[in-house]
Amino acid sequence: MANSTLTKQRSEALGSTVALKSAMAVTGVILVLFLIAHMYGNLNVFAGRQAFDNYSHHLRELGEPMLPHGGFLWIMRVVLLASVLIHTYAAVVLWRRADRARPVRYQVTKRVQRSYSSYTMRYGGIGIALFVVFHVLHLTTNTIHPGGPSDSPYERMVSGFQPEFWYVTLFYVAAVLAVGLHLRHGIWSALTTLGANRQSRQRSLNIIATVIAAGLTIGFLLTPLSVTFGLVG
Amino acid sequence: MKDLYIEGDEIRDEKAPAGPVAERWDKRRFSAKLVNPANRRKLSVIIVGTGLAGASAAATLGEAGYNVKSFCYQDSPRRAHSIAAQGGINAAKNYRNDGDSIYRLFYDTVKGGDFRSRESNVYRLSQVSVEIIDQCVAQGVPFAREYGGLLDNRSFGGVQVSRTFYARGQTGQQLLIGAYQALERQVQAGTVEMNTRHEMLELIVVDGRARGIVARDMVTGEIETHFADAVVLSSGGYGNVFYLSTNAMGCNVTATWRAHRKGAHFANPCYTQIHPTCIPVSGDYQSKLTLMSESLRNDGRIWVPKEAGDKRDPREIPEDERDYYLERIYPAFGNLVPRDIASRAAKNVCDEGRGVGPGGLGVYLDFADAIKRMGRPAVEAKYGNLFDMYQRITGENPYEVPMRIYPAVHYTMGGLWVDYDLQSSIPGLFVTGEANFSDHGANRLGASALMQGLADGYFVLPNTINDYLAAGPFEKVDESSPEVEEAAAAVRARIDKLLSINGDRTVDSFHKELGHIMWDYCGMERSEEGLRKAVERIRELREEFWQNVRVLGTNEELNQSLEKAGRVADFFELAELMCIDAMHRRESCGGHFRAESQTEDGEALRHDDEFAYVAAWEFGGTGEPPVLHKEPLEYEYVEMKQRSYK
Amino acid sequence: MNITLRVWRQKGPDDKGRMVTYKVEDVSEDMSFLEMLDVLNEKLILEGEEPVAFDHDCREGICGACGVVIDGEAHGPETTTTCQLHMRSFSDGDTITVEPWRAKAFPVIKDLVVDRGSFDRIIQAGGYVSAPTGTAPDAHAMPVPKADADRAFDAATCIGCGACVAACPNASGMLFTAAKVTHLGMLPQGQPEREARVVQMVNQHDAEDFGGCTNIGECAAVCPKGIPLDTISQLNRDLLGSLTSSRSE
């Protein structure tokens, strides 16, 4: 084997489809970890206004005095933003490659085993991205405020999910379902990409992916739905 | 008889050294001239074929530093017909400590070939067999292993030692992929230039030496000429002359036949091996026959109804109305008699009208007793994948209904004549693998073809071709020399002719009819009268072919009918020579059974006093009778005996 | 039975191509799919129309030459090669759509025939063990645990047919590439070149314009040889291992 070029080959392989896929998996995992924490935070809503606002406040104090006020949050934001950017970049590159790789389509296609969730990764991902933009404008920056602006995150949330703003809730529900679908395939895929897949483990990996995805979906749905149906607030 | 051929001078293999058989190969390697590594770069070799024989040679010669140009008609070298071999590959490793040795493999092969092969060649084959396994393992061929991590062996083809190495039922595939990978490694290294979808259609001989080939690019139709210092043909066997056989659809005789027409002797064309356990024909649309591993005969029992025309469901035929004919006629070996005997016995019972299945061309291979004895799970573990394959093809469940089997053409022992160096009668033209005639005599043992292909390609040719190349590089071939222009023009003319006839029969219909003639008269049993009829009918049919075949399309595109037409045209010529060879050999030996030469019990009867020779046929000219050259065979180490399996 | 076929006809690499409908009558259940196409072709020739070109050779399911997409599935409704698919898998009166493998890395040559040379080039890039002829130690010098040998074997049975690419929504050749990486990587003989092999083969895979794998799994579901999906995971692991390895040349 032409070993003299191995270093060059290695650096070329850093841009390979497999490497892109790995970047996507790593960033995807970061995003999933964030979501787990985020869901945990959201569930504080059931502990009342004080607890929720404290939690939000606490986030900003994390790491003090080593970090300035809000420092942890900003680090997290940078990491999240970077992850989303890398994730999206890789997704777009792979998507375009896939399109180029099959210039002429089949007249008839039939799926043999691919699941609905693996089939919708790309459009689902775009949907999630649009949602996140809206969501941040809504609940973080207080720019969009269906239920009126407020300094209390709890307030913003509860007012936004009131029954008269059913369409906001519906939008959140749709988004969360999209996230669940994305993660059902995404978690399995990330584990496979990172090399954890073995014939004997395939079942357990699929179960893990389903459980996490379902857990996150339900966990996230609880907050807006409870508000809308008057269980909270 | 003598009207059909002319008898020429005797010939000899000049290259095999004399002396003790065990030392001949060493002696030859020592006496062969060497080529200095710096000169190898200036020497080029064309290799037609990428099966075990061709791919292994290309990889090895490329590694050695020669400039190699390889050709195959498939889209990838990995698809050569060797890929289909199932059973295994022999080697005298004696890993079982069961008394095997190089000498024993040599002995079994000479005897198995019914004393029609050369002792010196066979001994070398046995010697080299040992290195083949080492080589393949080093390449990463995943042979079957035991729990201790060492290689597993099984016994195959009725021999008493376990010397067959295997990789599930896909040994040929794994060996070929090993050779293919080695070949691709050389492509990457720049020593081998691979030309896929290229069919060799003519040999170029300049000043009496093989110097190149004319090939058609099967995608663009371009007729190309390629030149080299030596040409190697590793183009496989010609079993497809029978139309239905276990060979791949594209297997052909074109490469070797074209060389034959240019002066290479064709040896023993009539020696064909017919395999007893194939899935029978189910209708006249059938395009090929599928081999089922011989190992099925270890546990299955073969029978037909006692009454001719008994059409009952086999399960309803009571035990005493069945004829387990192999067990009856050959009580000592029973269902395990050698291939040719089992095949002929099946034909005989079918000729008596006792055959089963569509057209009455089949016999039962019944596992009911085995299932009773070993239990279904054990049968499943041992033969499951074969049973599945059978079921997929026939739609019948062999666990419940007995399988049906019938003999089919499988392997051709004949091929271009070569000397000990694997050089044909044209200087500079070498022939390896199934394409040559060299090592199996009148009958090949199971698991020995893979061994020969790899022996030739990895070890023999690379050590003998240097003796020829040492005199090179030869003068550059002038592309406009008359020999080259003539060869290319002949190819173009043939193609134009085929495309212009526009008659009203398809190529396949001619091929099928030719196959029927060959199977009926030059198949399992041959007679002077039948062969004579066959020659006549082949000539008529060939005449009609050239008047009435329809090949559509043009040359300048992928044109599969055109490819087939060229191959069938050559099969016609070969078929005639096969019949003449079969007719002239008025004895029975190995795969060649002459009705006129049998013992009182109907067994094959050799005539060593008259026929202990290789029949090497020289092309006599278009429409002229071929010329027979005899190469006498002498046996110093193995005593000639008549086979007996009673 | 009688069958209606919709077949992709394309005169050459530059032709646009189109679907053409044919009727095939008196099809027997025992015919293989390719024998059914033979019957069609015999009929077409006699009618003066050029026969449909398709690749095939062994017709036993082992050479990997055959392969078309039948009703949207690579190699058709059974998990086997096209040549081993039999007409008993269809019913009288069926309309069957037949298309070539579709991928940029497999350009159509004519009708149903595509060029799969890209697979050979992936192997050239590193799908081998460098074992020059005649240098091998005794075959028993290095025992191989049976489990490793079996796993290597499972991966080694790939026939290079390309169905995995045809079925993959991304037209990725990763299952094929992974099968070879796994075959050689499981054996002691394959270790010295293991790190370089995976890098080189993946680079070549990408250079051939195959799509990237996103673990959809369609490939393994249609693979006639049952190459397991986890070979792709093995390839990823090997590649990441090689990229983070400190071993230099």
Ligand SMILES: Cc1cc2nc3c(=O)[nH]c(=O)nc-3n(C[C@H](O)[C@H](O)[C@H](O)COP(=O)(O)OP(=O)(O)OC[C@H]3O[C@@H](n4cnc5c(N)ncnc54)[C@H](O)[C@@H]3O)c2cc1C
């Ligand atoms: C079903 C089956 C099972 C078998 N099982 C066993 C077994 O278990 N053990 C055993 O020892 N043997 C077995 N054999 C026999 C053995 O497989 C063959 O004899 C052997 O593989 C032949 O190898 P080869 O390299 O000589 O030729 P092949 O593998 O036939 O290769 C021929 C090559 O030549 C090329 N070619 C041919 N004509 C042309 C042309 N005109 N122009 C360009 N290229 C051309 C082809 O493309 C191909 O690459 C079996 C055979 C069959 C049919």
Ligand code: HEM
């Ligand atoms: C449906 C239930 C959800 C609720 C009730 C919810 C609620 C909130 C609230 C209240 C905040 C503001 C926190 C603060 O500023 O202190 C927030 C921030 C955020 N949420 Fe959600 N969220 C939900 C779902 C999601 C989902 C599905 C995603 C991602 C896909 C997401 C991503 C984010 C992000 C990125 C931020 C900004 C974090 C920051 O930069 O401060 N959320 N969410």
Ligand code: HEM
């Ligand atoms: C910006 C919007 C996003 C887009 C366009 C996008 C797109 C994709 C695509 C195309 C894939 C690969 C699909 C496949 O494997 O078949 C993927 C995988 C994944 N995505 Fe997203 N995604 C987005 C946002 C997210 C978010 C917000 C999360 C986390 C909450 C996430 C988590 C994952 C994970 C874990 C994977 C699996 C990685 C892998 O396949 O190895 N994605 N995404």
Ligand code: SF4
């Ligand atoms: S992995 Fe399977 S589908 Fe792909 S080429 Fe190999 S055998 Fe064919």
Ligand code: F3S
């Ligand atoms: S279908 Fe395609 S996406 Fe990967 S798992 Fe198979 S190559």
Ligand code: FES
């Ligand atoms: S023709 Fe060989 S696999 Fe189908």
